[in-house]
Amino acid sequence: MLEISGLTKRYGDFTLDCTMHIEPGRITGLVGQNGAGKSTVFKSILGLIRTDGGSIRIFGKEQGELTISDRQKIGVVLADSGFSGYLTVSDIIPVLGNLYPDFDRQYFENQAKRFELPFRKKIKDFSTGMKAKLKVLAAASANAKLLLLDEPTVGLDVIARDELLEMLREFMEKDEERSILISSHISGDLESLCDDLYMIHAGHIVLHEDTDVLLSDYGLLKVDEKQYAGLDRQYLLRVRREPYGYSCLTNQKRYYMENYPGIAIENGSIDETVTMMVRGKEV
Amino acid sequence: MKGLLIKDFRLMKVQRSFLILMFAVGVGLALFTEDGTYAIGFPTFVISMFTVSTISYDEFDNGNVFLFSLPITRNGYVAEKYCFGILLGGAAWLLSSAIVLIAGIARGTGALTELCFAAGVDLPVMLILLAVLLPVQLKFGGEKGRVALLIALACIILIGSAGIKIADMLHMDIAALLDGMPVPSLGAVLAAAIVIALLLLAVSMGISTSVMKRKQL
Numbered sequence: 188m189l190e191i192s193g194l195t196k197r198y199g200d201f202t203l204d205c206t207m208h209i210e211p212g213r214i215t216g217l218v219g220q221n222g223a224g225k226s227t228v229f230k231s232i233l234g235l236i237r238t239d240g241g242s243i244r245i246f247g248k249e250q251g252e253l254t255i256s257d258r259q260k261i262g263v264v265l266a267d268s269g270f271s272g273y274l275t276v277s278d279i280i281p282v283l284g285n286l287y288p289d290f291d292r293q294y295f296e297n298q299a300k301r302f303e304l305p306f307r308k309k310i311k312d313f314s315t316g317m318k319a320k321l322k323v324l325a326a327a328s329a330n331a332k333l334l335l336l337d338e339p340t341v342g343l344d345v346i347a348r349d350e351l352l353e354m355l356r357e358f359m360e361k362d363e364e365r366s367i368l369i370s371s372h373i374s375g376d377l378e379s380l381c382d383d384l385y386m387i388h389a390g391h392i393v394l395h396e397d398t399d400v401l402l403s404d405y406g407l408l409k410v411d412e413k414q415y416a417g418l419d420r421q422y423l424l425r426v427r428r429e430p431y432g433y434s435c436l437t438n439q440k441r442y443y444m445e446n447y448p449g450i451a452i453e454n455g456s457i458d459e460t461v462t463m464m465v466r467g468k469e470v
Numbered sequence: 471m472k473g474l475l476i477k478d479f480r481l482m483k484v485q486r487s488f489l490i491l492m493f494a495v496g497v498g499l500a501l502f503t504e505d506g507t508y509a510i511g512f513p514t515f516v517i518s519m520f521t522v523s524t525i526s527y528d529e530f531d532n533g534n535v536f537l538f539s540l541p542i543t544r545n546g547y548v549a550e551k552y553c554f555g556i557l558l559g560g561a562a563w564l565l566s567s568a569i570v571l572i573a574g575i576a577r578g579t580g581a582l583t584e585l586c587f588a589a590g591v592d593l594p595v596m597l598i599l600l601a602v603l604l605p606v607q608l609k610f611g612g613e614k615g616r617v618a619l620l621i622a623l624a625c626i627i628l629i630g631s632a633g634i635k636i637a638d639m640l641h642m643d644i645a646a647l648l649d650g651m652p653v654p655s656l657g658a659v660l661a662a663a664i665v666i667a668l669l670l671l672a673v674s675m676g677i678s679t680s681v682m683k684r685k686q687l
Contacts, residue, residue, distance in 0.1 A: 233539045235687040258541035268535035271481065273527050278480040285473035286541050311531070335539075 188333055188366045189232065194241035196227055203227045203390040205241075209333075212363045214355070216381035216398070217370040218461060224390040225370040226266065229337040232368075233263065245333065259287050262326030266338035269322050272311025276304055276321065289330035298324050302350065315342040323351050327358045334358065336369040340376050348373075352380050374457035378402070386461055393464045396438075405455030406440030407463070408433075414450050418443075425467025435470075436463035474542060474550040475557075478524045485520060492516045496566045500573040506588030509573075510566045514596050518559025521551060521600065525607045535687045544682040548608070552675050555600040563593055590660035594667035601667070601674035609681045 189209035196203040203224045209215045219225050230236045232243055234250050243250040246257055270279050276299055284290045299306065302320045310318065323339050334355070340348045359365055371377050377384060377398075384401060386394040396405075410418060411432035420426075422439035436455065437443060444452055453459075482489060496513030503509055528534055538544065567589040574585060602622070610618045 230535075230687070235535060235538055237686060255541050255543065255546075261541075263536070263539040265536050265539060268532040268539075270536065271477070271527050271533045272531050273481055273484045274477065278477070278483075282473045282477045282480070285476060 188246070189368065190242075190244040191228070191232070192242050192244075194228070194231055194243060195239045196231060196236065197239050198227075201390055203231075205387070205390070205392055207368075207385055207392065207395075209366050209368050211366055212359075213382040214359060214367040214369065214380055216377035216384040217368060217387060218374055218377055218384055218457060219370070219372065219387035220461075220465070221372060223387045225372075225387060226337055227390075228387070229265065229335055229368075229370065232335060233261075259289070259329070260332040262329045262331035262334045264322045264326050264334070264336040264339045266341050269318060270310055270325070272309060274310055275308060276306045276310070279310075279325065283325055283329065287329040287331075291328045291330055295324060295328035298328070298354070316344065316347040319343055320347065320351065323354055327354055332362075332365055334365070334367040334369075336367060338370055338372070340371060340373060348376060352376060355380060374461065378457050384457065386464055388461075388465045394460070400438075401455065401457065401460060404440055405436065405438050405460055406443070407453045407455055407459055408435040408437060408443055408447075409451040409453065410435065414447070418447065418450075420470050423470040425463045426470050427463060427467040434463070434467075436460060436467060471546055471550045471553065473540075474547065475554060478521075478550070478554045481524050481527050482520065484527065485523065489517060489520065493562075493565075496562075497569055500566070500569045504577075506570050506574070506585050507591055509570045510563065510588050511592040511595065513566045514559055514563040514592050515599060517562035518555055518596050518600060519603065521555035521558060522603050522607045524554065525551065525604075526611070529611060538687055544685075545679055548675060548678045548682050551604055551608075551678070552600065552671065555604065556597070559596045559600065563589065563596060587660070590663070594660075594663040597664075597667035597671050601670040605674050605678040605681055608678050608685075 188211045189207070191205055191207040194203065194205045201222075201224070205224070205228055207215070207217075207228075217225050217228065227236070231238050232245070232250065234253075245253060246260065248257065274282075280292060280295065283295070284292055299321070302317075302324065304313075304317055304321055304324075310321065313321065319339060319342065323336070326334055326336070336355075340351055343351065355367060355369070359367065369377065369381065381398050383395065383397045385392050408418070408423075409429070409431065415433045415435070418435070419442075420435075422437050422442055423435045424438055425436040427434045436459075440452060440455070443450065492513050496509065499505075499509035499512060528537055538547070567585065570588070571582075571585055606618050606622070
């Protein structure tokens with residue numbers, strides 16, 4: 188569906204160096220701190236910026252060779268940009284209807300009513316939550332094969348986030364060939380939604396793992412100096428000095444549970460894994 | 471392009487009061503002045519310039535980034551702006567010409583030749599205005615665009631003044647030169663003006679396309 192190989196983009200001191208694969212039928216998450224390079228990845232995929240190297244293939248074609256018809260199969264949500272604030276929901280319906288031949292007007296209108304989006308109010312006067320819902324709804328109504336969602340839940344309360352994630356699940360249920368690439372710095376959103384996750388830090392992908400594996404096999408070992416000295420370190424990914432000794436990230440939690448019954452082992456949440464991958468030292 | 475055109479026509483609602491006011495001013499000019507060029511030109515120029523405003527509305531709140539992530543091309547965006555400008559300016563020109571004609575007939579002063587001359591002068595001027603303003607707005611945006619236009623205007627005045635000075639220094643009488651030129655028919659002059667304006671518009675569109683292709687969003 189989407190293959191990014193050796194993509195590079197330089198902005199002054201910042202360099203993006205990224206390789207990712209998004210498979211059909213899967214929701215792939217891109218998690219990272221603000222400024223890690225998530226939006227640069229999205230802008231590169233969409234051809235909004237010139238890249239300095241690498242290749243981006245969508246539907247088997249190089250990004251620059253995509254036709255309008257190919258692009259009609261891509262729905263987009265961008266964190267810091269949306270429809271002109273001077274338009275209303277009523278205004279954008281015919282616009283989307285003409286830009287996307289498979290635009291599902293009935294679905295769009297029904298969902299807009301369900302989300303209580305005013306049809307005749309200017310978008311610039313919408314609340315943050317309303318704007319976010321409208322953006323995701325517009326992308327989901329285009330009957331696209333691929334959704335590219337950059338921070339779609341930013342600034343939303345828990346209920347609004349849940350409604351949006353539900354909409355994305357419904358989108359995936361309609362066609363098993365559809366895919367979503369979604370970024371967020373709120374890992375909880377991605378944990379419950381994504382099949383696999385990429386972690387990006389300072390422009391580099393530091394980890395790619397299936398979400399199930401991440402939640403079942405990754406763990407944090409909390410050990411003192413003595414325990415650390417006797418620890419088999421071959422399955423440790425990162426280690427970080429703590430007041431009590433060491434915190435160690437592993438992707439073989441069960442191995443340590445079975446062989447070191449005396450040490451404290453916590454299930455690895457995405458946040459903790461990200462923190463350890465970013466701040467911990469390689470073993 | 472149809473989707474983008476719909477967007478721009480919908481954006482006209484934002485300036486609805488202003489556009490109605492301009493139309494009313496046009497009607498007023500048609501009724502109370504006998505200067506057809508001005509009565510047709512004023513609403514035509516002002517209303518066609520709304521095309522430039524739509525570029526600002528597109529850029530509002532970083533909206534361009536999202537707009538170009540939709541299934542449109544940069545070439546298509548530029549073509550749509552020119553198309554919208556011609557449609558809008560053309561409609562304003564036709565309407566104001568009709569009003570001036572009706573007002574002239576009602577006053578009993580409506581000479582068709584004068585009206586054709588007035589309308590014929592205003593049409594290429596409107597096209598040239600679009601040809602100048604659209605690439606400037608696309609390249610520099612709202613604030614910088616105004617500065618760029620002022621600089622361009624200053625340059626034209628400076629070049630004109632320098633030309634006159636040079637002609638004076640060379641003891642050339644420009645007025646005599648112009649008087650000595652053969653006088654073609656009015657229709658030929660207007661047709662030539664429209665052709666030149668369309669050529670300028672085509673060149674301008676090429677420049678705008680190149681500006682948009684280089685733009686990083």
